[in-house]
Amino acid sequence: MSTQMHPGVRVGNWSWVWRPRIVLVTTILAALTFLVFCVSISVGDFTIDLPSVIRTIFGQGERVDEFVIMDLRMPRALVGLIVGAALGISGALTQSIARNPLASPDVLGITGGASATAVFLVTATGGAVVTGTIGLPAAALTGGLLTGLLVYFLAWRRGIDGFRLILIGVAVSAVMQALTTWLLVLADIRDVARAQAWLVGSLDSRSWGEVWTTLWVTVALIAVVLVTAFQLQPMHFGDDVAAGLGVRYSAVRAVLLLCAVLLAGVAVSAAGPVPFVALVAPQITMRLLRTPVPPLIASGLFGALLLIGSDLIARPVLPNDLPVGIVTAIIGGPFLVYLLVRANLKRAA
Amino acid sequence: MTALRNDAARLGAEGVTVGYADRVVLDNLDVTIPTGVITTVIGPNGCGKSTLLRTLSRLLKPRQGTVLLDGHDIARLKTKDVAKRMGLLPQTPIAPEGLTVADLVARGRHPHQSWVRQWSSDDADVVAKALHMTGVADLAHRPVDSLSGGQRQRVWISMTLAQGTDLLLLDEPTTYLDLAHAIDVIDLVDDLHEGGCTIVMVLHDLNLAVRYSDNLIVMKSGSIVAQGHPSEVITSELLLDTFGLQAKVIDDPVSERPLIVPIGRTHVAVTKS
Numbered sequence: 216m217s218t219q220m221h222p223g224v225r226v227g228n229w230s231w232v233w234r235p236r237i238v239l240v241t242t243i244l245a246a247l248t249f250l251v252f253c254v255s256i257s258v259g260d261f262t263i264d265l266p267s268v269i270r271t272i273f274g275q276g277e278r279v280d281e282f283v284i285m286d287l288r289m290p291r292a293l294v295g296l297i298v299g300a301a302l303g304i305s306g307a308l309t310q311s312i313a314r315n316p317l318a319s320p321d322v323l324g325i326t327g328g329a330s331a332t333a334v335f336l337v338t339a340t341g342g343a344v345v346t347g348t349i350g351l352p353a354a355a356l357t358g359g360l361l362t363g364l365l366v367y368f369l370a371w372r373r374g375i376d377g378f379r380l381i382l383i384g385v386a387v388s389a390v391m392q393a394l395t396t397w398l399l400v401l402a403d404i405r406d407v408a409r410a411q412a413w414l415v416g417s418l419d420s421r422s423w424g425e426v427w428t429t430l431w432v433t434v435a436l437i438a439v440v441l442v443t444a445f446q447l448q449p450m451h452f453g454d455d456v457a458a459g460l461g462v463r464y465s466a467v468r469a470v471l472l473l474c475a476v477l478l479a480g481v482a483v484s485a486a487g488p489v490p491f492v493a494l495v496a497p498q499i500t501m502r503l504l505r506t507p508v509p510p511l512i513a514s515g516l517f518g519a520l521l522l523i524g525s526d527l528i529a530r531p532v533l534p535n536d537l538p539v540g541i542v543t544a545i546i547g548g549p550f551l552v553y554l555l556v557r558a559n560l561k562r563a564a
Numbered sequence: 565m566t567a568l569r570n571d572a573a574r575l576g577a578e579g580v581t582v583g584y585a586d587r588v589v590l591d592n593l594d595v596t597i598p599t600g601v602i603t604t605v606i607g608p609n610g611c612g613k614s615t616l617l618r619t620l621s622r623l624l625k626p627r628q629g630t631v632l633l634d635g636h637d638i639a640r641l642k643t644k645d646v647a648k649r650m651g652l653l654p655q656t657p658i659a660p661e662g663l664t665v666a667d668l669v670a671r672g673r674h675p676h677q678s679w680v681r682q683w684s685s686d687d688a689d690v691v692a693k694a695l696h697m698t699g700v701a702d703l704a705h706r707p708v709d710s711l712s713g714g715q716r717q718r719v720w721i722s723m724t725l726a727q728g729t730d731l732l733l734l735d736e737p738t739t740y741l742d743l744a745h746a747i748d749v750i751d752l753v754d755d756l757h758e759g760g761c762t763i764v765m766v767l768h769d770l771n772l773a774v775r776y777s778d779n780l781i782v783m784k785s786g787s788i789v790a791q792g793h794p795s796e797v798i799t800s801e802l803l804l805d806t807f808g809l810q811a812k813v814i815d816d817p818v819s820e821r822p823l824i825v826p827i828g829r830t831h832v833a834v835t836k837s
Contacts, residue, residue, distance in 0.1 A: 449674050
């Protein structure tokens with residue numbers, strides 16, 4: 216009778232479902248991400264070969280390589296990795312909670328709120344606060360968080376409904392965008408240039424200081440998400456079913472949405488509002504893993520892969536230091552369309 | 565377990581008042597659900613029958629009064645403990661596209677699981693049994709969205725069974741089903757009752773309710789107007805008073821229950837008697 220059931224992985228009293236495809240694809244994604252991470256470090260004004268990069272990362276490298284890799288290139292690659300993972304997981308959470316693939320932090324106004332706050336700070340202080348200092352990331356994070364909370368409370372009416380959340384998010388996003396544009400129109404031209412560079416999303420000139428803050432905050436948030444996510448599983452069936460299965464869905468949803476908002480906020484504050492990663496990473500990962508709902512860990516890995524991959528292409532292949540945000544949209548968009556079209560063709564066949 | 569307050573009854577409500585915003589839906593209502601039988605709540609649209617079921621299942625919190633489950637105030641029990649004692653199938657459950665039957669039914673084990681204990685051999689056994697009992701074992705690897713409405717409803721009932729309780733609350737389990745599938749699903753509910761389950765459900769179809777229930781709760785405007793075995797409860801006077809329905813109640817040629825034959829304005833060949 217149990218032949219048709221899932222096999223389990225059981226160690227003592229601990230047990231999990233064994234899903235080979237998910238484990239396999241996630242492992243491949245992790246390996247690919249690490250590879251692209253290393254390649255991203257190896258290329259630059261002069262190339263360091265991959266084996267040296269890997270040796271240096273694990274502390275076995277030569278002095279010269281160590282300086283270039285650890286001090287110059289590592290921060291940029293690492294910020295890309297963290298920001299991508301944070302966006303991927305944030306998107307997977309918002310899409311799961313709203314039960315709607317459109318519900319990404321960009322659409323829900325979190326990114327817009329963070330941008331408006333950051334631009335306000337840059338223009339209001341006459342450029343005294345610039346990218347890289349602690350003020351700008353902190354302002355962006357606060358702006359993102361406040362906007363996220365605003366959207367949540369505006370959308371709350373005897374519970375949270377996915378469509379309402381998205382509609383309110385779109386409206387608030389539009390207001391934030393208008394605000395950002397208005398600030399830019401009023402501002403001094405030099406501040407505008409600074410703000411614009413930040414607004415398209417970029418991994419340029421990262422330092423270790425930023426890396427550590429971003430890293431620890433992200434790791435802590437992801438830990439909370441992974442522990443709480445077990446309670447998220449029945450919530451895909453609707454609030455009533457979740458309650459019937461013993462889930463305190465309001466509390467779980469509040470915790471996970473807060474984590475999603477903070478993850479997106481941290482990402483935006485570290486790299487600017489990189490578009491599309493949070494929307495596209497969970498959707499692509501779902502199709503690669505063939506899961507009915509966005510998988511969290513794999514979405515994070517794919518987000519990281521997409522972001523550092525895009526950065527890799529943006530730097531040497533294309534001229535004029537194209538910001539990473541433009542490349543994520545150019546790569547991510549068509550790839551998602553391809554997966555959707557392929558699924559349609561398969562169904563038609 | 566502490567002493568039961570309602571003799572053998574596992575579930576009941578004492579003086580519950582429930583409302584939305586400024587509207588009171590249930591007003592100071594008492595009800596006891598007999599154990600081991602099928603209880604069906606019937607009543608006209610908007611009479612509060614779904615609200616009663618939602619209150620009994622703790623989806624709604626009463627403003628006043630208490631719901632008692634196994635002698636405990638349900639509001640004081642942990643959500644997870646309620647889920648271990650009582651299975652619930654709400655009106656519009658959502659199955660994500662592509663989710664397989666086995667995965668959906670396996671979620672029924674949620675109240676018994678934890679982060680480190682997500683799929684024990686107990687879970688596997690109970691889920692296999694639930695799939696088997698509801699006749700959906702052969703569909704285990706099919707996506708839920710590829711099934712017919714009747715099969716889908718069997719799958720959801722299977723999930724509530726996997727919770728491992730013998731107290732099931734079903735909110736309109738036959739809605740949107742054609743008559744053949746409705747009979748199929750409700751026969752399944754009867755099988756579960758034969759197997760020892762206590763069932764509380766809300767039904768729209770009066771004749772199905774009469775045929776399959778041992779205990780009817782008839783509601784009107786937030787109050788219970790009658791309760792008991794269908795043969796005792798269902799009369800043409802009650803149907804007229806409660807539903808505003810002119811009908812003849814005759815002996816069902818198939819079962820030993822009453823049969824409701826509605827009298828509309830047209831197509832009436834015999835005069836009313």
